[in-house]
Amino acid sequence: MGELSLETTKALLRRMLLIRRAEEQVIHFATDYKELLTGHYHVYIGQEATGVGVCHALQPGDYLFTTHRNHGHVIARGGESGPVLAEIIGRVGGYNRGRGGTFHVSAPHLGILHTSAIVAGCVPLAAGAALSAQQRGTSQISVAFFGEGAMDEGASYEALSIAALWTLPVLFVCETNGMAGGRREKGESGPRLVDRALALGITAEVVDGTRLAAVCDAAGRAVERLRAGSGPVFLQVQTGNTWPGHSGGRAVLQGGDFDLTWAYDAAAAPQELREWIETSDSVSILLRDLDRSGVLSRAAAIELDREVRAETQAAAKMALESPYPSPEGALQHVFGR
Amino acid sequence: MPEMSYAEALSQALVEIMEQEPRAVLIGGAFGPLGKRFANRIKQPPIAELGYCGIAVGAAMTGLRPIVSLGTASFIYEALPQVLNEASVARYGSAGQLSVPVVFHVRVGIRGAGAMQHSAAPQPIFWNTPGLQIAVPSSPADAKGLMLTAALRSQDPTIFIDHTRLHRLRGPVPDGPTEVPFGVAQVKREGKDVTVLATSVMVPRALEAAEQLAREDGIAAEVVDLRTLVPLDKAAVLASVAKTGRVLIADETQKSCGVGAELAALICEEAFFHLKAPVRRVAIPDVPIPYSKSEEDYVTPGSHHIMAGVREICR
Known part of the structure; x- marks a missing residue:
């Protein structure tokens, strides 16, 4: 794991597992209950290393903006599963009192101010927070997480271009997860997204998002550059093959919750997951790396996961026990006055 | 009481805002002599309305009080995704945790030879979007007073609407702090x-x-x-x-x-x-x-x- 200490590695793996288990819980909310999570939602399964690796490079006070696929980013930044899950089912115990829901989970106290469900909506906003930090003379930086679909929308290019012009301390993290909506013909590749950022004069690189160490390394270098005032950085994080459970806006857990032993023995996993576990799942890849290098044994990882599962169970219970907000509250908070 | 034009009253408001409010930042527009005095708080973006309006919104969420000058109101149509989908809903979606004190300053209306794309009157679009305040001053005193309120006091996004055919209108403008409260006809x-x-x-x-x-x-x-x-x-x-x-x-x-x-x-x-x-x-x-x-x-x-x-x- 390069420069990461054992303790740090364990902490990061724990965060990744917290995300995995919370997202599974989201799917349970949608599939095991009636009328609990009725809309569509977007889970982060498989991409955990990106959120956790990038957030590891941040300091308190930094800003984070994300999209409809935000649950993992909020937990990666230190958000607790309970208020995240409560928000996702519209309960008053959510970080936004249930008002934002799955599309708009945010946590202002963690610097996750506003989450946009428009694919490129967060990109100019993150650049704006970076302008604010620059104008106020602080060392804060701002991060935008978005998918490759955001690079179809003009807002991204306008924001990238201004960020470059004004040397804004903003990190653009484009997670190419193969899930952009709209027209995507099989085999269509087009120019690499990183080339578009480079063309706008932005420091950019392609990162292997299936490997936590690669994300930590790239994000660490990017953040160093941002704090030095050298202008924006664009990371095209390749998150590998899409998790096979994604099914439009309503994900399905093939074979139930992820069994950690599958990471070490993909043959034991449901057929449709095997290739993904071998090549793309950032959690499985990390678990195997840690096991092989002797940093964290299977047994120790499974024990860690047991803790995480218990924590997630408690979080789900908290979310389910939290009431709906009072209906007439819907009329509040349009304006501050 | 000094008499001045609507345009002069607006310029005076901007000077007073920049003097009084260190968090105020001007984005876009031609600010004339202000440009030198407050150079580090005036940002001149490329013609990327969507980009710079969104940047202003993000900056307003994080401690600045940006005043965005879009010029002709038709141009704000290029920025509507950030104005209607982000700025207007941020407070509501956060259940009151966020404030977005940004001013979008536009010149509306039939100006003479503006044709289809330089004469827009977008007030109804904004009025039908909860979360946006709309100021429509008709006099030099109100132009100054409402701009001061929007930029110095407001905690929410304001669409500040002036009209090309009002710029030369002259009228008395009180000296000193002349804020005009919102919501008072x-x-x-x-x-x-x-x-x-x-x-x-x-x-x-x-x-x-x-x-x-x-x-x-x-x-x-x-x-x-x-x-x-x-x-x-x-x-x-x-x-x-x-x-x-x-x-x-x-x-x-x-x-x-x-x-x-x-x-x-x-x-x-x-x-x-x-x-x-x-x-x-x-x-x-x-x-x-x-x-x-x-x-x-x-x-x-x-x-x-x-x-x-x-x-x-x-x-």
């Missing part, structure tokens, strides 16, 4: 026979019409300037209608679902039994704005339309 001329509700460029046109109606017809028209559409001074509207029993709404927006439509609906719901005659609207017909002078003049709501309307309902 002003009776510009008292009258007992009919209420004329007006905003922005239609206020001087309504005053001209009222003067002529008094002289030629002996009709005493009360001219009420709403000053802000959001928040709306409902009480002032209803009080004047209760007093006169007749109302004409003069607004330079397209008629259908325009400013006049909402005010007429409000009056019908809440002041119907005070009415002695049907509500009248003077507005732009439901067409884009044409270029040719003859056609442009034809679709521009003027004082003659107000007079004709008032005469009809005061018969």
Whole structure:
């Protein structure tokens, strides 16, 4: 794991597992209950290393903006599963009192101010927070997480271009997860997204998002550059093959919750997951790396996961026990006055 | 009290804002002599309305008070995703945790040879988007006072609407802190026979019409300037209608679902039994704005339309 200490590695793996288990819980909310999570939602399964690796490079006070696929980013930044899950089912115990829901989970106290469900909506906003930090003379930086679909929308290019012009301390993290909506013909590749950022004069690189160490390394270098005032950085994080459970806006857990032993023995996993576990799942890849290098044994990882599962169970219970907000509250908070 | 033009009053407001408020940042526009004095707080973006309006929104969420100058109001259509989908909903979606004190300053209206894409009156679009405040000053004093309030006091996004044909209008502007509160209409001329509700460029046109109606017809028209559409001074509207029993709404927006439509609906719901005659609207017909002078003049709501309307309902 390069420069990461054992303790740090364990902490990061724990965060990744917290995300995995919370997202599974989201799917349970949608599939095991009636009328609990009725809309569509977007889970982060498989991409955990990106959120956790990038957030590891941040300091308190930094800003984070994300999209409809935000649950993992909020937990990666230190958000607790309970208020995240409560928000996702519209309960008053959510970080936004249930008002934002799955599309708009945010946590202002963690610097996750506003989450946009428009694919490129967060990109100019993150650049704006970076302008604010620059104008106020602080060392804060701002991060935008978005998918490759955001690079179809003009807002991204306008924001990238201004960020470059004004040397804004903003990190653009484009997670190419193969899930952009709209027209995507099989085999269509087009120019690499990183080339578009480079063309706008932005420091950019392609990162292997299936490997936590690669994300930590790239994000660490990017953040160093941002704090030095050298202008924006664009990371095209390749998150590998899409998790096979994604099914439009309503994900399905093939074979139930992820069994950690599958990471070490993909043959034991449901057929449709095997290739993904071998090549793309950032959690499985990390678990195997840690096991092989002797940093964290299977047994120790499974024990860690047991803790995480218990924590997630408690979080789900908290979310389910939290009431709906009072209906007439819907009329509040349009304006501050 | 010094007299100055509407444009001069607005410039004076910007100077005072920059002097008093270190968090104020100007984005876009030609700020003339301000540019040198406050160079580090004036940002000149490329013509990327969507990008720089979104950047202003993000900056407003994180401790700045940006004033974005978009120039011609038609250009804000390029930025609507950030204005309508992000700025307006951030406070609501966070259940009150976030404030977005940003000002989007636009010049609306029929200006003379602006044609379809330089004459927009987008007030109804913004009024139908909860979370946006709309200031529509008609005088130099209000232009300055409402801009000061938007930039120095407000905690929410404001669409600040000025009108090209008001820039040269002269009037008294009080010295010193002259903030004009949002949501307080002003009776510009008292009258007992009919209420004329007006905003922005239609206020001087309504005053001209009222003067002529008094002289030629002996009709005493009360001219009420709403000053802000959001928040709306409902009480002032209803009080004047209760007093006169007749109302004409003069607004330079397209008629259908325009400013006049909402005010007429409000009056019908809440002041119907005070009415002695049907509500009248003077507005732009439901067409884009044409270029040719003859056609442009034809679709521009003027004082003659107000007079004709008032005469009809005061018969």
